[in-house]
Amino acid sequence: MAPRRAAIAGIHEHPLRRAPGRSKLQLKAESAARALEDAGLTFADVDALYDAGETGPMSGITVAEHLGIEPTVLDTTSLGGSSYEFHAAHAARDIAAGRSNVALLTYGSTSKSEARAIGTGARSAPDPVPGLNMEIPYGLPLIGNYALVAQRHMHEYGTTPEQLAEIAVTTRAHALRNPEAVAGLRDIGLKNVDELTVDDVLGSRLVADPLHLLECCIVSDGGGAVVIVGENVVAGTRKPPVWILGSGEAVGYPGNTRDLTTSAGAVSGPPAFVEAGVRPEDIDIAMIYDSFTITVLTLLEDLGFAKKGEGGSYVEGGRLRWDRPGAPALNTDGGGLSSNHPGMRGIFLLIEATRQLRGESTSQVDGARLAVAHGNGGQLGTRHSAATVVLGRD
Amino acid sequence: MTVDAAVGPTSARPLPVLDEADTAPFWRACGEHRLTYQRHRDTGEVVFYPRGQHDPALETCDSAGLGTVYTFTVVRQHGHPFFRAHAPYTVAYVDLDEGFRLLTEIDAEPGTLRVGQRVELHWEDHDGTSVPIFRPAG
Numbered sequence: 001m002a003p004r005r006a007a008i009a010g011i012h013e014h015p016l017r018r019a020p021g022r023s024k025l026q027l028k029a030e031s032a033a034r035a036l037e038d039a040g041l042t043f044a045d046v047d048a049l050y051d052a053g054e055t056g057p058m059s060g061i062t063v064a065e066h067l068g069i070e071p072t073v074l075d076t077t078s079l080g081g082s083s084y085e086f087h088a089a090h091a092a093r094d095i096a097a098g099r100s101n102v103a104l105l106t107y108g109s110t111s112k113s114e115a116r117a118i119g120t121g122a123r124s125a126p127d128p129v130p131g132l133n134m135e136i137p138y139g140l141p142l143i144g145n146y147a148l149v150a151q152r153h154m155h156e157y158g159t160t161p162e163q164l165a166e167i168a169v170t171t172r173a174h175a176l177r178n179p180e181a182v183a184g185l186r187d188i189g190l191k192n193v194d195e196l197t198v199d200d201v202l203g204s205r206l207v208a209d210p211l212h213l214l215e216c217c218i219v220s221d222g223g224g225a226v227v228i229v230g231e232n233v234v235a236g237t238r239k240p241p242v243w244i245l246g247s248g249e250a251v252g253y254p255g256n257t258r259d260l261t262t263s264a265g266a267v268s269g270p271p272a273f274v275e276a277g278v279r280p281e282d283i284d285i286a287m288i289y290d291s292f293t294i295t296v297l298t299l300l301e302d303l304g305f306a307k308k309g310e311g312g313s314y315v316e317g318g319r320l321r322w323d324r325p326g327a328p329a330l331n332t333d334g335g336g337l338s339s340n341h342p343g344m345r346g347i348f349l350l351i352e353a354t355r356q357l358r359g360e361s362t363s364q365v366d367g368a369r370l371a372v373a374h375g376n377g378g379q380l381g382t383r384h385s386a387a388t389v390v391l392g393r394d
Numbered sequence: 395m396t397v398d399a400a401v402g403p404t405s406a407r408p409l410p411v412l413d414e415a416d417t418a419p420f421w422r423a424c425g426e427h428r429l430t431y432q433r434h435r436d437t438g439e440v441v442f443y444p445r446g447q448h449d450p451a452l453e454t455c456d457s458a459g460l461g462t463v464y465t466f467t468v469v470r471q472h473g474h475p476f477f478r479a480h481a482p483y484t485v486a487y488v489d490l491d492e493g494f495r496l497l498t499e500i501d502a503e504p505g506t507l508r509v510g511q512r513v514e515l516h517w518e519d520h521d522g523t524s525v526p527i528f529r530p531a532g
Contacts, residue, residue, distance in 0.1 A: 117473045120471045120472055120473050121473045127411070128410070128411055128414065130414060130415075130416040130417045130443055130444075130445075131443055133410045133411055133414045133417045134410070134417060134420070134443045134496075134497065135497050136408050136409065136410045136411075137407055137408060137409055137410060137499075137525045138485050138497055138498060138499050139407075139408070139469060139472055139474060139476070139477035139480065139483070139485065139499075140467075140469070140485045140497065141469060141471070141472050141473075141477075143471075144467045144469045144485055147467035148465045148466070148467050148485075148486075148487060149465070151465045151466060151467060151509065152464065152465035152509065155465070155509040155510075205470070206468070206470055207470055207471050208467045208468065208469050208470060208471070209467055209468040209470070209504075209505075210467075211467075254487075254495065254497075255495070256440055256442055256489075256493060256494045256495045257495070258495075260464070260465060260487070382497075
């Protein structure tokens with residue numbers, strides 16, 4: 001097992017999925033205060049700030065000023081939904097290097113209140129980068145981008161729509177055990193907040209073939225915070241530490257020969273497991289970015305839970321439900337598919353993994369010891385980022 | 395990300411920025427109905443999207459416009475007025491025979507296209523450039 005130098009000591013997930021009247025900064029500040037309280041620390045203890053910039057440019061300054069903190073380590077790595085796995089990896093690195101002792105990660109989003117159509121939006125880029133400038137005339141929305149991966153996966157490996165649907169069925173089952181997720185689904189106006197069947201998923205309308213509506217994450221408001229501390233601070237914190245045991249980072253982009261069914265997760269995953277000194281089959285909790293069903297299927301393979309092409313059969317029969325032995329439990333908070341997806345949900349992967357390793361989840365896996373949090377940022381079918389973090393309890 | 399309030403219901407297909415430094419020559423060539431890609435003179439390596447015009451080892455070549463569908467999706471919902479009216483339409487990665495991969499639209503009846511299908515280049519003319527789209531070959 002890897003040396004234990006940095007641990008998650010405080011977490012908070014803002015309960016609201018609709019937070020009209022609140023700003024992103026307010027959601028961040030509120031979450032930060034609660035996460036520090038959870039750790040038994042205060043704002044004065046924070047000496048490192050990590051921020052993905054959702055409040056605007058130069059967010060390292062904005063957020064520090066708003067929180068009234070004076071960090072001496074600043075990291076504004078902004079890689080979409082995966083930003084927070086990058087932040088956790090960097091915080092552990094900075095703590096191990098002796099640069100900081102108490103790191104704060106925060107997130108706040110008002111996507112729902114702003115009625116942002118993330119998946120199908122008419123996004124305009126006034127100053128596009130070259131790769132994007134090649135694609136502007138073709139109207140490929142975010143969901144369509146992931147659909148390109150799903151179509152190729154089905155073609156190469158015979159993956160079926162039923163197998164992809166299993167992932168949405170499992171995350172909904174987990175969401176229904178999470179009162180905040182259930183309240184959230186109602187608050188954002190979902191008509192059906194019951195268990196889903198594979199038929200329900202496949203009976204929902206196609207948004208971008210082969211992906212159906214119920215294979216897409218919801219759009220919500222949300223916020224959260226994570227406090228990461230050095231081993232010398234752990235003794236004074238309130239909750240059992242959740243150690244950052246290993247991490248890996250990568251990016252992927254189209255190129256001319258890329259196998260679209262393999263993501264940058266295949267590069268970020270192995271070093272994370274090696275550093276942690278564990279194998280995928282040791283993992284109890286798989287917190288895997290579920291923007292869409294195909295994201296999870298691809299990443300389960302890329303991280304080594306299933307062989308490439310066998311993700312479909314791997315997820316069959318509710319295998320990744322919290323109460324099934326023999327495979328990790330997937331996204332036990334309900335995930336982006338059924339709990340919350342304010343746009344960049346990577347922070348919630350760290351939060352739920354921590355709950356599980358503390359024994360605090362609403363779908364608690366008995367004796368959960370090891371978790372992986374894998375963030376996918378950007379768009380899987382074109383340009384994306386990947387960060388894998390392996391977490392373990394004492 | 396903002397929706398352009400000036401975009402009306404009869405809006406036209408969004409076009410690339412024609413003065414973007416790396417891709418401007420590509421879109422200029424499209425205006426002449428030439429689908430271009432780059433090739434490294436020494437290694438033969440194919441480069442796409444185009445990178446700069448300052449590397450003397452990179453030569454610009456014309457594609458014959460024939461390729462194979464690598465993957466595709468039928469887009470049924472889009473927030474932009476043009477694409478909302480245009481839906482359902484097919485977006486695909488096409489592997490051109492010369493060795494480069496292009497994201498493009500396939501003008502085909504939704505639901506009829508298959509991965510691996512042969513497609514051929516057509517042009518949709520606009521002010522300042524033409525947009526390469528593909529149709530099933532033959």
